[in-house]
Amino acid sequence: MAKIQNVRGTYDVYGETKRKMKKVVSTGAEVVEKYGFEEIETPIFEFTEVFSRNLGETSDVVTKEMYCFQDRGGESLTLRPEGTAGVVRSFVSEGMQQNLPVKLYYAGPMFRYERPQKGRQRQFTQFGCELLGVETPQADIEVISMAYEFVEKLGLEGNVVVEINSLGDQESRDAYRTKLVEYLRGHIDELSGDSKERLEKNPLRVLDSKEECDKEVVANAPLYWDSLNEASKNFFNEVLKGLDSLGIKYRVNNRLVRGLDYYSHTVFELVTDKLGAQGTVLAGGRYDGLVEQMGGGAVAGIGWACGVERLSMLLEQDVSLPRPIAVIPVGEDTNGKAIEIAYLLRKAGYRVEQSYGGNLKKRMIKANKANAYKAVIIGSDELANNEVTIKDLDSGEQKNVAINKIVEEIK
RNA sequence: GCGAACGUAGCUCAGUUGGCAGAGCCCCGGUUUGUGGUACCGGUUGUCGUGGGUUCGAGCCCCAUCGUUCGCCCCA
Numbered sequence: 001m002a003k004i005q006n007v008r009g010t011y012d013v014y015g016e017t018k019r020k021m022k023k024v025v026s027t028g029a030e031v032v033e034k035y036g037f038e039e040i041e042t043p044i045f046e047f048t049e050v051f052s053r054n055l056g057e058t059s060d061v062v063t064k065e066m067y068c069f070q071d072r073g074g075e076s077l078t079l080r081p082e083g084t085a086g087v088v089r090s091f092v093s094e095g096m097q098q099n100l101p102v103k104l105y106y107a108g109p110m111f112r113y114e115r116p117q118k119g120r121q122r123q124f125t126q127f128g129c130e131l132l133g134v135e136t137p138q139a140d141i142e143v144i145s146m147a148y149e150f151v152e153k154l155g156l157e158g159n160v161v162v163e164i165n166s167l168g169d170q171e172s173r174d175a176y177r178t179k180l181v182e183y184l185r186g187h188i189d190e191l192s193g194d195s196k197e198r199l200e201k202n203p204l205r206v207l208d209s210k211e212e213c214d215k216e217v218v219a220n221a222p223l224y225w226d227s228l229n230e231a232s233k234n235f236f237n238e239v240l241k242g243l244d245s246l247g248i249k250y251r252v253n254n255r256l257v258r259g260l261d262y263y264s265h266t267v268f269e270l271v272t273d274k275l276g277a278q279g280t281v282l283a284g285g286r287y288d289g290l291v292e293q294m295g296g297g298a299v300a301g302i303g304w305a306c307g308v309e310r311l312s313m314l315l316e317q318d319v320s321l322p323r324p325i326a327v328i329p330v331g332e333d334t335n336g337k338a339i340e341i342a343y344l345l346r347k348a349g350y351r352v353e354q355s356y357g358g359n360l361k362k363r364m365i366k367a368n369k370a371n372a373y374k375a376v377i378i379g380s381d382e383l384a385n386n387e388v389t390i391k392d393l394d395s396g397e398q399k400n401v402a403i404n405k406i407v408e409e410i411k
Numbered sequence: 412g413c414g415a416a417c418g419u420a421g422c423u424c425a426g427u428u429g430g431c432a433g434a435g436c437c438c439c440g441g442u443u444u445g446u447g448g449u450a451c452c453g454g455u456u457g458u459c460g461u462g463g464g465u466u467c468g469a470g471c472c473c474c475a476u477c478g479u480u481c482g483c484c485c486c487a
Contacts, residue, residue, distance in 0.1 A: 005460090005477080005478070008477085008478070008479095059485095060484080060485050060486080061485080061486075064412075064485090065485075065486090082486095082487080110487080112485090112486080112487095114484090114485065114486080115412080115413095115483095115484085115485090116478095116479080116480090117479095117480075117481075117482090118480070118481080119486095119487085120485085120486075120487085124487070125487090126487060127487095128487090194483090194484070205485095210483080210484090211483090258486095260486095269487095276481075276482085277481085277482070277483085277484095277485095277486095278486075278487080280486065280487060281487070282487070283486080283487060304487095305487060306487060307486085307487030308487085309487085310487060311487090326447095328446090330445055330446095331445090359444075359445080360444095360445045360446055360447095361443080361444090361445080361446065361447075362447095363446090363447090364445095364446050364447040364448095365446095365447055365448090366447090367446095367447065368447040368448055369447090372447095375446085375447080377445080377446075379445065381445085389445095389446090391446075391447090393447070393448080394448095396446095396447090396448090398446085
């Protein structure tokens with residue numbers, strides 16, 4: 001019988017990988033909680049329209065990457081491909097606009113039917129946050145600085161660049177779109193096949209095409225900046241000024257657009273060159289129209305999400321665990337005492353490994369493999385004197401200690 | 412969805428024109444029956460991803476399939 005394998009694009013996460021991912025998530029939580037964000041957990045599946053209506057009818061995520069299914073009641077449901085739509089849906093259905101601003105963060109699995117590659121899986125984990133109800137640039141600055149502090153805290157600031165752009169408000173966006181389409185039509189013969197298609201469906205995406213022929217056309221395309229109206233320009237300048245004052249280094253990238261339709265004004269990405277084609281490690285932006293689209297009031301929003309797997313792949317060192325103490329009974333009649341001592345040490349806050357079987361030598365080998373720094377050896381000889389032997393496993397020194405002095409002796 | 416490479420022990424990999432499936436690491440035992448790490452000695456580990464085909468004979472050649480990796484696309 002052939003071995004059963006896991007579904008393509010899904011992975012079992014354990015050991016070093018799990019430790020690193022856990023560290024990414026706990027570091028993220030620690031940082032955003034300082035900014036007053038609270039954790040929210042929304043369902044892993046939603047009605048399909050939560051995503052299809054809001055991420056953009058023509059986006060690739062909606063048209064070909066969603067895991068949609070019908071449940072037994074005939075409802076069309078979808079495994080969430082990203083986090084924001086679900087959080088905003090929850091914001092609306094729970095009536096949270098009574099209590100603005102709302103600051104939420106989440107971590108959990110997302111699903112996209114894509115061709116797997118390094119840093120691109122069909123089930124992957126995102127950590128993200130959403131700030132709802134703040135229209136001013138302060139929100140943008142705060143949220144970006146939070147992202148920056150997060151990667152800094154992971155020790156990745158040298159590997160990662162902040163790229164930022166503004167898509168402006170609806171008026172600016174429409175104006176630019178018109179100008180861009182007009183320009184691209186004039187060069188339609190020079191564009192790649194993909195870009196010709198994008199020209200109809202989602203012309204902004206032509207801007208970040210990697211095809212050489214497209215790049216040449218795009219090089220002379222009208223600049224987004226020139227289409228921004230005064231209000232949008234002022235807004236963006238305020239954001240950049242704020243980042244400057246915090247000493248956050250960024251690169252304005254006028255070609256940066258995002259794949260999901262709900263973005264407006266500020267969009268940003270944290271990008272690395274260490275993961276091949278999957279260089280975007282954290283991305284986000286402002287989505288002022290989304291709450292309304294979802295059936296709520298006119299509430300502004302901004303947020304970001306990061307790929308936990310991608311970030312943890314950048315962590316070079318394994319996450320170190322505290323070294324344990326090994327408690328080792330010698331001979332049958334000492335097992336009971338060993339359990340008592342292990343319990344005592346654990347209650348005193350130590351990490352303790354018991355060895356479950358074998359002679360002293362085997363148990364010592366196990367202790368060593370567990371990276372224990374001390375061994376507490378309990379034999380009948382010692383027990384007769386109400387003592388144990390404590391051995392320092394780094395120096396090899398050992399001494400006898402009275403049982404009631406173990407905890408204070410060990411520190 | 413498109414293009415390319417790859418799949419051999421738990422891990423990293425070697426395997427010549429098609430001729431008995433290997434190494435290192437890990438693991439287990441011993442040197443040392445109450446003392447680990449270093450050293451030395453010995454040992455186990457396989458449907459060669461899966462299914463077909465060609466051949467006297469296939470890990471190697473052919474076809475299909477599943478999976479992985481890289482690029483495109485997309486995105487976190």
